[in-house]
Amino acid sequence: MICGDPSGTEYATDGCGGWSEEMEARGVVAGGAGLHPPHEATTVRLRDDELLLTDGPFAETKEQIGGFVLIDCADLDEAIEIASKHPAAGYGTIEIRPVLEPPV
Amino acid sequence: MTLEDIYRQEWGQVVATLIRVTGDWELAEECAQEAFAAALQRWPVDGVPDRPGAWLTTTARNRAVDWLRREAVGAAKLRQVAALEHDQDPPYDVPDDRLRLMFTCCHPALAMEARVALTLRTLAGLSTAEIARAFLVPETTMSKRLTRAKQKIQHAHIPYRVPPAHLLPQRTPAVLAVLYLLFNEGYSDVVRSNLSGEAIRLARLLVQLMPSEPEAGGLLALMLLHDARRDTRLADDGALITLDEQDRSRWDHGQIKEGVDLLDSALDRGAPGPYQIQAAIAACHATARTAGDTDWPQVAALYARLPQTPVVTLNRAVAIGMADGPAVGLRLVQELAEGPLAGYHLLPATRADFLRRLERWPDAKTAYEEALELATTDAERLYLQKRLREVSVRS
Numbered sequence: 223m224i225c226g227d228p229s230g231t232e233y234a235t236d237g238c239g240g241w242s243e244e245m246e247a248r249g250v251v252a253g254g255a256g257l258h259p260p261h262e263a264t265t266v267r268l269r270d271d272e273l274l275l276t277d278g279p280f281a282e283t284k285e286q287i288g289g290f291v292l293i294d295c296a297d298l299d300e301a302i303e304i305a306s307k308h309p310a311a312g313y314g315t316i317e318i319r320p321v322l323e324p325p326v
Numbered sequence: 327m328t329l330e331d332i333y334r335q336e337w338g339q340v341v342a343t344l345i346r347v348t349g350d351w352e353l354a355e356e357c358a359q360e361a362f363a364a365a366l367q368r369w370p371v372d373g374v375p376d377r378p379g380a381w382l383t384t385t386a387r388n389r390a391v392d393w394l395r396r397e398a399v400g401a402a403k404l405r406q407v408a409a410l411e412h413d414q415d416p417p418y419d420v421p422d423d424r425l426r427l428m429f430t431c432c433h434p435a436l437a438m439e440a441r442v443a444l445t446l447r448t449l450a451g452l453s454t455a456e457i458a459r460a461f462l463v464p465e466t467t468m469s470k471r472l473t474r475a476k477q478k479i480q481h482a483h484i485p486y487r488v489p490p491a492h493l494l495p496q497r498t499p500a501v502l503a504v505l506y507l508l509f510n511e512g513y514s515d516v517v518r519s520n521l522s523g524e525a526i527r528l529a530r531l532l533v534q535l536m537p538s539e540p541e542a543g544g545l546l547a548l549m550l551l552h553d554a555r556r557d558t559r560l561a562d563d564g565a566l567i568t569l570d571e572q573d574r575s576r577w578d579h580g581q582i583k584e585g586v587d588l589l590d591s592a593l594d595r596g597a598p599g600p601y602q603i604q605a606a607i608a609a610c611h612a613t614a615r616t617a618g619d620t621d622w623p624q625v626a627a628l629y630a631r632l633p634q635t636p637v638v639t640l641n642r643a644v645a646i647g648m649a650d651g652p653a654v655g656l657r658l659v660q661e662l663a664e665g666p667l668a669g670y671h672l673l674p675a676t677r678a679d680f681l682r683r684l685e686r687w688p689d690a691k692t693a694y695e696e697a698l699e700l701a702t703t704d705a706e707r708l709y710l711q712k713r714l715r716e717v718s719v720r721s
Contacts (some may be wrong), residue, residue, distance in 0.1 A: 271439070
């Protein structure tokens with residue numbers, strides 16, 4: 223997990239100074255991505271068959287990130303549908319964050 | 327028709343179409359703005375074109391092509407420009423465009439305040455400054471809110487579409503909720519009454535675009551029925567006038583008839599939802615010739631069919647009390663005292679009203695005093711003070 227405060231967005235397009243290439247050459251990178259800031263997140267919960275959406279990241283700091291999945295889909299509606307089918311949506315919270323597009 | 331009228335009528339359509347053809351919300355708004363500025367210069371000289379909406383859309387689209395051509399660097403952008411240029415005469419009145427825009431602005435992945443602001447800006451054409459004033463925040467705050475919402479739509483890929491049928495049951499209520507919130511913001515505050523007008527205009531549009539959705543008709547009926555009483559709700563001194571004491575001859579009876587007719591045709595579809603039921607309650611009040619003629623058993627039965635939120639429960643208790651007598655009403659309201667309504671000014675105000683009807687003056691006085699402490703607006707405080715004086719004289 224890569225963390226930082228909001229000022230980190232300044233560096234979002236800086237690239238990784240050869241880190242990615244080096245690590246990929248070593249064969250240690252299985253996947254990953256930069257993310258858009260938390261205020262562009264959408265949080266998905268499923269409770270009693272009701273789909274609950276929230277704008278923004280999950281709020282409670284005691285929540286812990288238990289894993290992540292990189293998905294490639296058409297739009298946010300499809301991402302929500304995929305997230306709502308994950309069992310963790312029923313007891314925990316799934317936060318959807320758009321991935322930064324690689325600079326053209 | 328003045329340019330102002332044309333602006334209000336066409337803005338949403340122009341922006342909605344431009345978002346569809348360019349996929350860029352900021353650009354769509356800017357080009358729409360430029361098209362209206364061009365109209366302001368040209369029309370007084372050349373005359374208003376036969377189809378002003380088509381003229382504005384074509385002008386805005388041409389601005390977008392110019393801008394994209396200047397900015398285009400990558401091959402993908404150039405293809406986008408080429409596609410736009412070939413699409414010489416874009417259909418400007420695709421009815422789905424404004425509905426697309428409405429559903430996208432009201433997407434549940436956006437915060438409620440962002441949905442409301444976006445709807446007012448992109449569909450209704452209010453300026454950022456006007457929206458900021460309406461919600462009592464600095465213009466920079468509102469501007470940031472709008473920018474962030476548009477960025478989220480773009481980055482998170484919120485689709486620009488009317489949701490497919492299987493999503494409509496969960497997504498239509500989100501649109502209705504935004505319009506109703508907008509209406510209530512304007513209805514609860516005389517200064518911001520223009521918001522209710524915008525909400526009614528947008529609800530009319532929604533009814534036109536979704537003719538088979540009875541809750542859209544129900545919502546518009548509800549707004550019209552409330553709004554018909556707008557001018558009779560306050561006394562000259564600014565004090566609230568309760569429903570039973572409003573001058574019914576000054577209600578807008580044409581608007582009441584329109585609301586009732588809309589409600590009837592919505593109910594004919596046989597799928598009553600919360601907005602149709604609330605409109606039916608409003609119709610019971612709006613069509614009673616005098617306060618005494620109100621069909622309270624019917625009002626109580628309708629409240630029983632709504633989701634039982636604390637406020638609905640209170641209103642239902644009032645209706646039962648009006649039907650079965652103040653002693654029954656008082657008992658029901660007292661039962662609510664321990665619940666989630668504790669601290670809500672309408673609870674002691676309602677209790678005070680039943681106590682007054684029971685002529686229990688000292689108890690009524692205490693309850694009015696309690697309500698006065700909790701009241702949130704000057705209109706309510708003035709009304710409660712008036713009542714307090716009445717019961718104090720008698721106790």
